Amino acid sequence: MRSSSREGKLRALLSDHSEVREYVSELAKTYEAFLAEDVRGTRLAHMAQVTQEQDVAFDETRLRDSNLPHAILLLLVQFLNKKHRTTLYSSSSDDSTRRMLSPRVKTLDKFSLRGVEYSTTGYRTRNSHVLFRAPMSNSSEISGNLESGQITHAFLHSQVSAPRAQEDEQRLHHLSIYLCIQPYAPLEPELNDVDQSYRRFEFAGGFLSGREFQPHMIVDHSSVVSHVAVTPLEIRGSKVLHILPMDRVSFTL
Amino acid sequence: MNPAQSGKASSTTGAILGKDVMEAIWADMALTELPSWVTAVPYNWGTAVRGKLSANNWRVICTIHIPITLIRLWGGDDAPEDRKDKLQNFMDLVCAVQIANLRSISKKEIELYEHYIHRYMTGFKSLYKLAKVKPIHHAALHYGDILRDFGPAHTHGAAFYERYIHSMQTQNHNMRLGM
Numbered sequence: 001m002r003s004s005s006r007e008g009k010l011r012a013l014l015s016d017h018s019e020v021r022e023y024v025s026e027l028a029k030t031y032e033a034f035l036a037e038d039v040r041g042t043r044l045a046h047m048a049q050v051t052q053e054q055d056v057a058f059d060e061t062r063l064r065d066s067n068l069p070h071a072i073l074l075l076l077v078q079f080l081n082k083k084h085r086t087t088l089y090s091s092s093s094d095d096s097t098r099r100m101l102s103p104r105v106k107t108l109d110k111f112s113l114r115g116v117e118y119s120t121t122g123y124r125t126r127n128s129h130v131l132f133r134a135p136m137s138n139s140s141e142i143s144g145n146l147e148s149g150q151i152t153h154a155f156l157h158s159q160v161s162a163p164r165a166q167e168d169e170q171r172l173h174h175l176s177i178y179l180c181i182q183p184y185a186p187l188e189p190e191l192n193d194v195d196q197s198y199r200r201f202e203f204a205g206g207f208l209s210g211r212e213f214q215p216h217m218i219v220d221h222s223s224v225v226s227h228v229a230v231t232p233l234e235i236r237g238s239k240v241l242h243i244l245p246m247d248r249v250s251f252t253l
Numbered sequence: 254m255n256p257a258q259s260g261k262a263s264s265t266t267g268a269i270l271g272k273d274v275m276e277a278i279w280a281d282m283a284l285t286e287l288p289s290w291v292t293a294v295p296y297n298w299g300t301a302v303r304g305k306l307s308a309n310n311w312r313v314i315c316t317i318h319i320p321i322t323l324i325r326l327w328g329g330d331d332a333p334e335d336r337k338d339k340l341q342n343f344m345d346l347v348c349a350v351q352i353a354n355l356r357s358i359s360k361k362e363i364e365l366y367e368h369y370i371h372r373y374m375t376g377f378k379s380l381y382k383l384a385k386v387k388p389i390h391h392a393a394l395h396y397g398d399i400l401r402d403f404g405p406a407h408t409h410g411a412a413f414y415e416r417y418i419h420s421m422q423t424q425n426h427n428m429r430l431g432m
Binding site: 116117124125126127129193194197198200201202203204205206227229230231232233235242244246248249250251 | 325
C-alpha cells in the first residue's frame with residue numbers, strides 16, 4: 001500500500017514538475033518504460049494513453065550513412081511508385097520530370113516495432129525472421145499475401161519523408177523504415193500434403209516453405225506482422241523450413 | 254512408417270510420447286531458431302535429470318516445439334487413427350492456450366477460446382478414459398468468463414505481481430521492509 005502510494009506520488013512529481021523531469025530525464029524515460037510494460041497492447045492503455053510508446057522506434061546513435069546497391073535502389077523506386085500510385089520516383093536523372101532518388105540512406109541494424117525488437121540478419125539472425133505482407137506483383141495494392149522471409153537490410157531514406165520531418169531530428173521517429181527482405185521460396189508441390197497437415201491447425205501449426213531464398217523485395221515497417229520461429233526439416237528427402245508465426249497480439253495466418 | 258509414427262515404444266509403457274518421439278522433438282528443437290524474446294527451454298526437458306520446468310517453459314514446449322514435430326509424425330494420412338485423434342486433441346489445447354495468452358483479446362477470440370477448450374475437454378474424456386479430470390481442467394473451462402471480465406491474461410496474471418515483488422525485493426531498503 002505504501003509503495004503504491006509512493007509510486008503515485010512519484011508519477012505526479014515527474015509529470016507536474018518540468019524542472020525535476022529535466023533533471024532526471026534518463027530515469028523518467030526508463031521508469032515510464034517500466035510502468036508501461038504490462039499495459040502494452042491493452043484497450044485500457046490506449047484509452048487512458050498510459051503509454052506514450054510509438055509504433056516504431058530505434059536508436060539514432062546507431063544510424064550509419066551508407067549507399068544502397070543499385071538493385072535495391074531500383075526495388076525501392078518500384079515500391080514507392082506502387083505505394084503512392086505514381087511514377088514520380090526514378091533511380092536515374094535522365095527524366096527531369098521525375099524525382100531521382102539518391103542511393104544515400106541511413107542504415108540501421110535493429111529497430112523496435114510495437115515494442116518488439118527486429119533486426120537485420122547480419123546483426124542478429126534470430127530476430128530477422130519475419131512474417132510480412134508482401135506487395136502484390138500485378139496489382140497496385142502494396143499489401144498482399146502473407147509471406148515469410150529474412151530482413152537483410154533496414155534503412156531510412158530522407159528524400160521520401162515529409163519535408164518537416166527533415167528539419168527536426170526528433171521527427172525521425174515518424175519516418176518509415178524501409179526493409180529489404182528475402183522471402184523464402186515456395187514449397188515443392190509434392191510436399192503439399194505435409195504442408196496441409198500443418199496448415200490445418202492454422203496459427204498453431206504454421207506451414208512449410210522451401211529453404212532457398214526468392215529475390216529481394218522492399219516493404220516498409222507497417223508490412224511486418226510478427227516474428228516467426230524457423231526450423232529446418234528434412235521431409236521425404238527434401239530440405240524444407242517449418243515456419244511458425246509468433247504473433248502475441250492476434251493470430252494471423 | 255517409422256516407430257515414432259506408430260507409437261510402438263509408447264504402447265509398452267503407457268506413455269503417450271515414447272522415447273522415440275521425445276528424441277525426434279529434442280532433435281528438431283535443437284534446430285529451431287526462436288526470436289530473442291522467447292525463453293529457450295532446457296535441451297533435455299522431460300527427463301528425470303532435468304526435473305521440473307517452469308510454467309513458461311511448458312508453454313514454449315507445448316505451443317512451439319511439440320507441434321512442429323508431432324504434426325510431422327502424427328499428422329499425415331498414413332498415421333494411425335488414434336495418433337491423429339490425439340494430435341487433434343492436443344492441438345485444440347494449443348489453440349486455446351495461444352488465444353488465452355494473446356496480449357489483446359476480443360469477444361470473438363474469447364468465443365474461439367471457449368470452442369477449443371470445450372472440444373479439448375470432450376476429446377480428453379473420450380481419448381484418455383483412465384485420466385482424471387483435475388481442478389485445472391475445470392478452471393480452464395471458466396477462463397473465458399475471466400477474459401471477458403478482466404481482459405487479456407497479462408493484465409491479471411500473477412506473473413506481473415511476481416515480477417513486481419522480485420523487483421521490490423532487489424531494492425536497497427536497509428533491512429527495513431516497507432520502506
